[in-house]
Amino acid sequence: xxxxxxxxxxxxxxxxxxxxxxxxxxxxxxxxxxxxxxxxxxxxxxxxxxxxxxxxxxxxxxxxxxxxxxxxxxxxxxxxxxxxxxxxxxxxxxxxxxxxxxxxxxxxxxxxxxxxxxxxxxxxxxxxxxxxxxxxxxxxxxxxxxxxxxxxxxxxxxxxxxxxxxxxxxxxxxxxxxxxxxxxxxxxxxxxxxxx
Numbered sequence: 001x002x003x004x005x006x007x008x009x010x011x012x013x014x015x016x017x018x019x020x021x022x023x024x025x026x027x028x029x030x031x032x033x034x035x036x037x038x039x040x041x042x043x044x045x046x047x048x049x050x051x052x053x054x055x056x057x058x059x060x061x062x063x064x065x066x067x068x069x070x071x072x073x074x075x076x077x078x079x080x081x082x083x084x085x086x087x088x089x090x091x092x093x094x095x096x097x098x099x100x101x102x103x104x105x106x107x108x109x110x111x112x113x114x115x116x117x118x119x120x121x122x123x124x125x126x127x128x129x130x131x132x133x134x135x136x137x138x139x140x141x142x143x144x145x146x147x148x149x150x151x152x153x154x155x156x157x158x159x160x161x162x163x164x165x166x167x168x169x170x171x172x173x174x175x176x177x178x179x180x181x182x183x184x185x186x187x188x189x190x191x192x193x194x195x196x
Contacts, residue, residue: 002078002080003078003187004076004079005077006074006188007105007185008073008183009182009183010070010182013169013179014178015176015178016177016178077090086106086107086161086185090103096139099118099119101117101119102116102117105185113125120137121137128150129149129150131148132146132147132149133145134147144172146173147167148170148175149165150166151164151165152165153165160186162182162183162184163183165180166178
């Protein structure tokens with residue numbers, strides 16, 4: 001049996017913090033606690049648009065940015081529970097092409113999958129203290145993305161399921177951002193609090 005739901009997705013990101021050494025290399029820390037080393041020549045510059053913070057690990061926190069700075073997107077969707085898994089399906093327009101992107105979220109314990117199909121297609125897998133990679137395909141081309149998850153928290157109630165994930169985003173094996181995402185699946189008729 002499917003139920004009408006409201007899907008809320010709110011995300012924050014910041015440049016991956018660095019610790020410089022005299023020999024020219026930098027240390028990056030993923031939220032799972034693993035150290036990532038790279039040379040300064042392969043360093044990343046922070047975009048003026050990249051801002052945010054990450055919950056949980058102090059290594060990935062940007063104290064200068066308030067959580068209210070994140071954009072929250074709401075979409076109506078369908079929810080069902082089958083074989084021990086929560087499923088949510090919803091559609092949203094691509095801001096660039098206007099095409100519809102179909103998204104399916106699957107949750108079981110601390111294993112989250114987000115599958116998107118349309119002008120953007122990918123299968124993103126988030127598991128606590130694990131790194132997963134996948135191709136992110138767009139009309140402009142494809143890029144290999146990695147999701148190195150530190151903390152993942154799932155809270156369930158009759159009215160909503162809330163998923164919080166802190167992770168380091170990688171592109172072509174290079175860490176580019178410390179991220180935090182909150183996904184809320186709200187029962188039909190539940191009014192979301194905009195202050196959370």
